[in-house]
Amino acid sequence: MTLNRRHALGLLAGAVATGMSRGAAGATVQGVERHGISAFGDLAYPVGFRHFRYVNPDAPKGGFYSEIVSSRGYNGSFLTFNSLNGYILKGEGAFGMELTFATLMTPSGDEPDAMYGLAARAVRISDDGLVYEFLLRPEARFHDGNPLTAHDVVWSLTTLKDKGHPIISQMLRDMAEAAVGDEHTVTVRFKPKRARDVPLFVAGLPIFSRAYYAKRPFDESTLDIPLGSGAYKVSKFEVGRFIEFERVKDWWGADLPVTRGQNNFDVIRYEYYRDRDVGFEGFTAGNYLFREEFTSRTWATRYDFPAFKEGRVKRRVIPDETPSGAQGWFINTRRPQFRDRRVREALIDAFDFEWTNKNLMYGSYQRTQSIFENSPMKAVGRPDAAELALLEPFRGKVPDEVFGEPYVPPVTDGSGHDRRWLLRASQLLDEAGVGLKSGRRVLADGTPLSIEFLIDEPTFKPHHLTYIKNLAVIGIAATLRIVDPVQYRARVDEFDFDITVERMSFSSTPGDSLRAYFSSAAAATKGSYNLAGIADPAIDALIEAAIAARTRPELIAACRALDRVFRAGRYWIPHWYKASHWIAYWDVFGFPDAQPRYFRGIPATWWFDPAKAGTLERKG
Secondary structure (H helix, E strand, O other), rough: OOOOHHHHHHHOOOOEEEOOOHHHHOEEEEEEEEEOOOOOOOOOOOOOOOOOOOOOHHHHHHEEEEOOOOOOOOOOOOOOOOOOOOOOOOOOOOOOHHHHHOEEEOOOOOOOOOHHHEEEEEEEEOOOOOEEEEEEEOOOOOOOOOOOHHHHHHHHHHHHHHHHHHHHHHOOOOOOEEEEEOOOOEEEEEEOOOOOOHHHHHOOOOOOOOOHHHOOOOOOOOOOOOOOOOOEEEEEEEOOOEEEEEEEOOOOOOOOOOOOOOOOOEEEEEEEOOOOHHHHHHHHHOOEEEEEOOOHHHHHHHHOHHEEEEEEEEEEEEEEOOOOOOEEEEEOOOHHHHHHHHHHHHHHOOOOOHHHHHHHHHOOOEOOOOOOOOOOOOOOOOOOOHHHHHHHHHHHOOOOHHOOOOOOOOOOOOOOOOOOHHHHHHHHHHHOOEEEEOEHHHHHHHOOOEEEEEEHHHHHHHHHHHHHHHHHHOOOOOEEEEEOOOHHHHHOOOOOOOOOEEEOOOOOOOHHHHHHOOOOOHHOOOOOOOOOOOOOOHHHHHHHHHOOOOOOHHHHHHHHHHHHHHHHOEEEOOOOOOOOEEEEEOOOOOOOOOOOOOOOOOOOOOEEOOOHHOOOOOOO
């Protein structure tokens, strides 16, 4: 089925005739109600669908689920938390707070970017795509029983744009206005040439209670449990140790098509550990029940504990069909010693991935080359006609390699000190005017070239130390500093580092999020994801081209062109990836046969199986 046909079918399936209305600033909104939206208008599920394909609609409710924290939100940390406000810059927000808040719409795991109605039963869209009118469900309620109204939605969107985390504020820059039509109608007006995914971002933001925050400042770190309207609410927590959510038994949204067969656990708990090895020991003891494994040494050597041998703990490898993300050492080009591209390339040449993968990671990974790894958006070969059309205006302003084969990091002999690439790194430093003096590299002004690697937990220590040895061979003095999570977050938000590890990942339909990682504006915004400080007019223009793409082929061409220019800039030392999830869990769960294509679906679609659980007791 072609994209054009899907586009037409999606629009027809999502439309029912209604009256005309008038949106913000007098814009006329189409008299068509849509049950879902997507970047290019295509929807897999028709009006009246009963549930998503990848759920068990009859999944039993009850029991508990627990896991170690394995991701973080806007201001979160993997290792600790000290705030229940995860949507501002201040503090370290607790993981899972999104469970407590309803959103206008919610994504489908079957589709790259489609969203269907949650608090909004439908949406009308103006002909020019600049006005969205969300029609709220009258049954939507906050946990205190008060109705969720258009006033709450408008207050939430406006407050997040004005006082939310800088990444949220930046993503909302194309939202011109949110206005109340009536108690159940919210009109959102977007700026001309708005980013393609901004309406999707708006539809997925949390809805806060205006009345609750009338007595409290929104932009303060706090341990007060917020008033929500989602499927769960915070029940108990210990700062830096765990947070627990309990299912709202009479939740208004429990039997909607987008939630049926989901939110099955009575209790969801997230555990924090400051040390990964200690965290693993906690899993073997049953202190939590699910973990996604990110450490190849642990996956390869440590699943030999009694519960695993007895079959009470299971392991699975789940294919990951989404872009695999881009992890690496990001080089802070705001620092004068890293402004020369040749210096940054020398740093790439000094890292022996092949040795590291074999000796530290059991050969489990492939080398990352692209910011869009494991996706059609990765640049390969020479640019095609569509890419060249986007790149030609920058000929002479970007490296010539952009118009040929894309840059790939070197492949070493795996010895740990490949003389060929270390010599190449030394030559690049010489060409950049970073000469040797008494065995140390010095900048043109005589300042020694030194590097401090900044991390917040010791897992990556072996990887750093072997790399630091190679840097010493070419005359660069490098050190590793491990700081506590709070200090780490503060330093990274202030861009107070030389090089640090970070992982970026994009959806299959990236848009405005590209600005947060790569734009000149983000480079100057504290707390942004643009850790490298990229401020390149060519990259800015290609981001806008990706955002403006009207078809998926146009989007792919723009992302490939962007990938070429980014890789030519040598802004990072690429790490590694694998196109799968390693998961382990105590055998107390049930789960559907079908897996959503675009996310794990855990814990959303799983359920607790009392027959399997037997006498297992919840810890903590």
